[in-house]
Amino acid sequence: MPVKVQDFKTAVHNNWCPGCGDFGILNSVQMALAEMNLEPHQVAVFSGIGCSGKTPHYINAYGVHTLHGRVLPFAIGGKLANPELTVVAVGGDGDGMGIGGGHFVNAGRRNVDMTYILHNNGVYGLTKGQASPTLKLGVQTKSLPMPNINEGINPLFLSLAAGYTFIARGYAYDIKHLVGLIKQAINHRGASFVEVLQPCPTYNDINTKDWYGGEDRKDATGRAAPRVYKVDEKSYNPDIKPGMSAEEVNGKLANFVSKAMEWGDRIPIGIFMKNETTSSYDERILERIPFYMQVPPAKRLIADEANRSSADLTPLFNELKVR
Amino acid sequence: MPVKVQDFKTAVHNNWCPGCGDFGILNSVQMALAEMNLEPHQVAVFSGIGCSGKTPHYINAYGVHTLHGRVLPFAIGGKLANPELTVVAVGGDGDGMGIGGGHFVNAGRRNVDMTYILHNNGVYGLTKGQASPTLKLGVQTKSLPMPNINEGINPLFLSLAAGYTFIARGYAYDIKHLVGLIKQAINHRGASFVEVLQPCPTYNDINTKDWYGGEDRKDATGRAAPRVYKVDEKSYNPDIKPGMSAEEVNGKLANFVSKAMEWGDRIPIGIFMKNETTSSYDERILERIPFYMQVPPAKRLIADEANRSSADLTPLFNELKVR
């Protein structure tokens, strides 16, 4: 029986504001999981704290709503102890780039096989609209008493510096496109990062659905000129493959940077990088513990039938023996 | 009476290992401060925890040896409350990129007028040589039981993504060059970041002085071919100036990235970026509190002669008055 989107829904009442971009992301995750034919129990969705942090409660899969900023280490722990799990981490931009910034950076270079979806709404939603780390300098959303005093971080750029091996950006109201990104992100072996532009109609009156959709710049015929556009797969190739020369790779990085810096009039979405030249963390574990995947920690029998420890300490004792 | 390097020395016994790169950095900081003719009390040196964290004790200036990973927020607090201070923050690569990674990222976008010097030795010195976040994947220093399981972070790249407006790299054994970098970093108005390649002879037997100096690749005449080289100011211009077009800036960033990625055979040092297009945090404060610099918090008189509060709360009360 094929898995249906419905299988990933729960009966929990959803208390996001009407029109919140989080709905689009939630639906996309559910659709992606269903389309990948994963069974709910094979998936664990981890989240941080914030409006976006409530996501797991709305998904019928193992759901771990963690602490503010800590979603990545929690999720990594789950994935490494049970590598068979499909692990998706979600969280807000404050959660991921602010209080969780250190984990974000260090998770990149670890390259654990999981997917991190960042709900970028430019504000701290659940605490009533303070500026998030992605909000640009000088911008004043309706929730701010004064223009933002800090420069905004570019999550794509930061993820590149951190070492994520799959980097993409989606838009909460382009669900079809977003589903595709999420599926590819999950399929990628290694740490994949998907930034999602997520309008927060309640607090962010600058980066709204209308703004992303270009409703403020209609042409003569009344057609909006959307700011969000899809990176053209012909002119922008995100793949970094084994065997590429350093120059080629540098070229890719340079392209990435100029593409990632686009903002304002044109805002690209799509896959920005897919790097297949770096081993994932599980491959690295296997170099240390070759039998790791056969009985990962979650599946390990640690006692015999008489509840005695499975470990035979004799060789360790021998090292310490003094007589 | 001009300030001398000697004025910045203390009698505290130094317990770094012989040949440690930290000595070069310490001397460079002292020389830079003296050459800038700063008086010791005008300077506050903040540090994190690690071998490098001991630096302030060896400098005769206000010295604040903080917590592991927290040097930046401590230093920012000091600078904002007393903007007249010259604030220099120093710390290890574990301190700054690992446990302090979140602060590093968020300090960049704040652009407070101070200088952060990162002692990059690839290891956690003071805890006996574990891999630091800058150590490259697969590298096995003599202190590691197995090759490094994580990819290394490129501090220059990360600082760019974070938004530092002055970015440079020096080498602990090229003191003259490093002194120059530090002076320019301090003179820059905004957050300046100086990564210093710092050999740790005790634990890092890969990135040694000999290795940086290219002693392993002598030419026929016996002359070493150093890996470290200075970026050529003619072919690489680090300045981002007001009025530059987006393309120009993008070009700069692309250059930066490919330069910053160089490693192994050729390792550039020098100034990688100097961005003058972004306001510093103090300028932004002035937009909110125009008289801030006249009596910054450190200098504020908060009571009158009778020890009564200086604040006149009348206008605030008026807002709350209900009868």
Place this chain on the structure above:
Amino acid sequence: MSQRTNSLAWLLGGAQYSGVESSVTLFARACAAGGLHIYSQREYYSNIMGEHSYFQVRVDEKPIHSIRSTADLIVSADAETVFIHGRNVNPNGGIIYDSKLVDTPISKVPMMEHQAREEILHYLKSKGLGETVGDMIKDAEKRGVRLYPIPYDELLQKMASGQMIQLAQGRRIANAMAVAASLAVLNYDIKKLEEALTEIFQGKKKIIDLNMKAVEITYDYVRKTFKNDFLVQLVPIATKETRLYVGGNQAVALGKIAAGCTVQTYYPISPATDESTYLEAHGVFPHTREAQDVSGAEKGSILVIQTEDEIAAITMATGATLTGARAATSTSGPGFSLMVEALGWAGINEVPVVVQLYQRGSPSTGLPTRHEQGDLRFVLHAGHGEFPRIVLASGDLEECFYDAMRIFNYAERYQTPAIHLLDKALASSSQTLAPFRSEMVKIDRGALLGEREVMAKSSNGGFKRFEYTDSGVSERTGLGTKGGIFWNTGDEHDEYGHIIEDPTVRVQMMEKRAKKLELAAKEIPLSEKMNIFGDPKAETVILSWGSTKGAILDAMEVLKAEGVNVCFVQVRLIQPLPSEELRQAVINAKRRLCIENNFSGQFAGWVREHTGLTMDHLIVKYNGRPMSMDEIVNAVKQSVKGKAPKRIVLTDGE
């Protein structure tokens, strides 16, 4: 049924973000304009829009300090309010509701929690009723409750005839109408409401007119439609007093401004954020003439910095404090948990950094917008190892203000981190109060030296920041001061602040730091450490701390009227604890009760540790809601009758 005048428990509920808050402000201002006192308490979900939120408001001629377990008059802006609070109306009280909602079944109330829904359904079923708002109301009516159905839509249409009303405006107007209906039922002067409207919408004539009209129509409708004999009547009283209507976060913020706190760092978190938001919006203020004479500075300011997390918040505040500035940060439990390491750094470096800690429902993320006093023991022992700290707990909004001033004095005088314990109940309560008088607390900066003084000292060989002294307090100066160079380190250090591992110096430094707390215990006047209310010779003594104060005080009046004599010892200085004075105050009572809004009776444990005394009864509450006056009255009576268990658990509140 006898009527009362000017003694009302009012409750207004509705969906979050739908204007519940502005209705209450309007109501409170209207009452205050008539010289009446207000106390209000807000309950809300950790949610932005749609979940149920409500205010309990009390109105009286004299100051009041707590909520009641039941309401005289309930105003529902939606169906959920009726379901949730319908059973909590006084038998002779009333419910004001939108008449169009009567047919709404509970199944159409989207946001209601599963458990509450089940429980209400069960109740209705047990009464043989159906599942709609109307059924709930019928049930109330049976108990004697007056019903006030209001056809808001019709009234609005009538009024708006010809005018376009936007959604947001409409919502705001509906809020005003609900208040008008209340005041009509309460037989209060509608003029006062109009005064309030005028003040709130200062100068926005069109909006004022619109609201006025709606208010009048509603008021008239209620007066004409219903009998005018409600249980409670409100009557304006004459007073010349100036009154503020202040909330807890504001009281603290004002105290901090008065204290000369010039740097405030924070990371957003309920229920602390509003303090910082207020400070940011009021970051520039005038100096008094006297202060200008000394400093020449016309204005003062507070720099509010939103940090990337709470670790940055406290370390940045600490960095600022090191310059000689007064700096603080403000947070709640989860944030404080992250500050613990840095608190120890401030401790060993003797930095007078201040933390305002607003406790909330815990552990972990817990109940982010609900009340609890659950962090006491954590705060007392937070941080590895041993270092002195000051812990001061405010009991009401006045104390919030004055303690916010005092905590800086304590911190600087004893050069130690200081924690000002607050909580959600204080943060979300508002009260009519006379303007605070900052001159009541003199600024005391302790041994903070300026440049001239330092230069005089240090001429003979360096400045010993951590000089051994008899009191344990050494002189300090700010970063950047000429002649005062010092070092700080989280490591154990010598008198200059340089790292040492020498066992003898270590012992001296540990003792030096500890001595400061002994000094604080000696110097701080008893009046700042604890309050004693009621009859010191009473058989029953209540021990408590923090925001339970109001409910206990209000309960004591009722108890007294019923012949139960009680002494109440409110401890404010938790560390150093005035153990001996406290012992003296409770030792002779026949019956010792400790009242706390937490699970384990944390303060009772602390007192036992320090005095050896055991409590006869622990009166605790941990359902996320503050205590009502009624609960305390009952619990105390029970214990006096000798029939109470050792542990009395209070559970009122929705």
Place this chain on the structure above:
Amino acid sequence: MSQRTNSLAWLLGGAQYSGVESSVTLFARACAAGGLHIYSQREYYSNIMGEHSYFQVRVDEKPIHSIRSTADLIVSADAETVFIHGRNVNPNGGIIYDSKLVDTPISKVPMMEHQAREEILHYLKSKGLGETVGDMIKDAEKRGVRLYPIPYDELLQKMASGQMIQLAQGRRIANAMAVAASLAVLNYDIKKLEEALTEIFQGKKKIIDLNMKAVEITYDYVRKTFKNDFLVQLVPIATKETRLYVGGNQAVALGKIAAGCTVQTYYPISPATDESTYLEAHGVFPHTREAQDVSGAEKGSILVIQTEDEIAAITMATGATLTGARAATSTSGPGFSLMVEALGWAGINEVPVVVQLYQRGSPSTGLPTRHEQGDLRFVLHAGHGEFPRIVLASGDLEECFYDAMRIFNYAERYQTPAIHLLDKALASSSQTLAPFRSEMVKIDRGALLGEREVMAKSSNGGFKRFEYTDSGVSERTGLGTKGGIFWNTGDEHDEYGHIIEDPTVRVQMMEKRAKKLELAAKEIPLSEKMNIFGDPKAETVILSWGSTKGAILDAMEVLKAEGVNVCFVQVRLIQPLPSEELRQAVINAKRRLCIENNFSGQFAGWVREHTGLTMDHLIVKYNGRPMSMDEIVNAVKQSVKGKAPKRIVLTDGE
């Protein structure tokens, strides 16, 4: 002067990184090879190279558990050792030193701390002596100390004639020579040293030969040059016992492997790091035949993950624990301070994550490599709000192993975070012990369900991870198990793990969690909660916890010999505290002493809170050094004589 056999306090000091540690290992192995028991304790600076480090080593025929305040024989690898420890030699003891150092003045000892230097200079001056090593030695000689100057350089030259010796090799050889000199003075069989060398340099024949030669030359030199009548003589004894020489970190690590801990996260920090380093190096190990029969897996493993900080360490371990794996993290005070928020998350989500906490000199960075038991109260109250936790404190290396196994059982059985309290003294002590027997502690996974069991349960409508039960314990399963889908949240939640704010559910959940601790208090056998040593009827009872155990036990023997009868109650389970049993055990004693390596007597406070009992004397130490047997003997005697202050502060140690 009478000689002793096989009872020695030996001390070896030198600069960090100069091989002090390998000398001690060599010495210990040589002694152990002769059937003797060893206890050693290391002192060192927070420094990589150059600062003074030393080991106190005791050798005996029976197991010993503590250090002494003075040494019988001191071996100095450098001048600093003589200056620092010269006064701490027994009057009839001896000093072995490098003869070329006698003229070194104290001013030429670069790393010595200012305060120590001043103090020593003052001492020498007061004795009318100069400022060199020779002067210090002269002073010792006057007190009767035997001197053993060794011309290492000459001996080395003699031996190396013709051979090139590299610096590092030379250093290693010098270490072996120092040991050889010691054994010669002690009249011990040099063959045992050669056995030890052979084992250490397994198969490296050239190195062995070189060392052997140096050892023989030195041994001969000492035997020929000095009188052969030193205070202590070591004689091999016959025994068939197998013995390990184990350090504290290793004992814990071995216990964790035995416990089936499969994931260990850590962030480097003294004195915890070595546990993780050991685990990483021994991450793959065989399974027993019986286990292979069940699982088919020949080998087991532990994945050791170095994280970016301690917050990541505990949250990652928690994530791993959620999958059903046993996972832990290991840290010290500063790291634990950062873990506090996540501990609360594990608490509210009932996650059996384990933390090994090695206490060290605090607060803040404190004395990173020194000893203290200063985190007890912090650990008990760490985290905002209230949630259960298990706290178990090990007293010696055997307990380190078995408790490391038990702590996982407790954590899983009561589904709560569990903290295994250790400290620097345990971490840096090593001891000869019989191999641990993991079968002594059965693996108990509590209510952890596998797929089949969960499927059986959940068929009737979803899996209630937090189902209400009488015991408070609900069944759990691992992430990824078919049929067991659950939710976790740091918010208060319902039985499925979904967020609630309902006051009734809140109360039920608080009570559910609290009940588990009551259950633990009931179920855990008394023998695992506390140990009682000595005469239960003694007039004097000592209450203590953790690593003071060894010194107290050793002191009790001496006291007994001197006619002082003592009962010692060692509490291991700190939370839930066996209050009643503890009360019973101490209530009838005439004199109650509490012994702790901290400033404020933290455990005494905890006991008073739970029992109301006060201690007659608090014996505390907070100079960063562990207690010696002698200090305890003295303090107890003082208190028995009735002449001691209420608070006795111990200060021995360099």
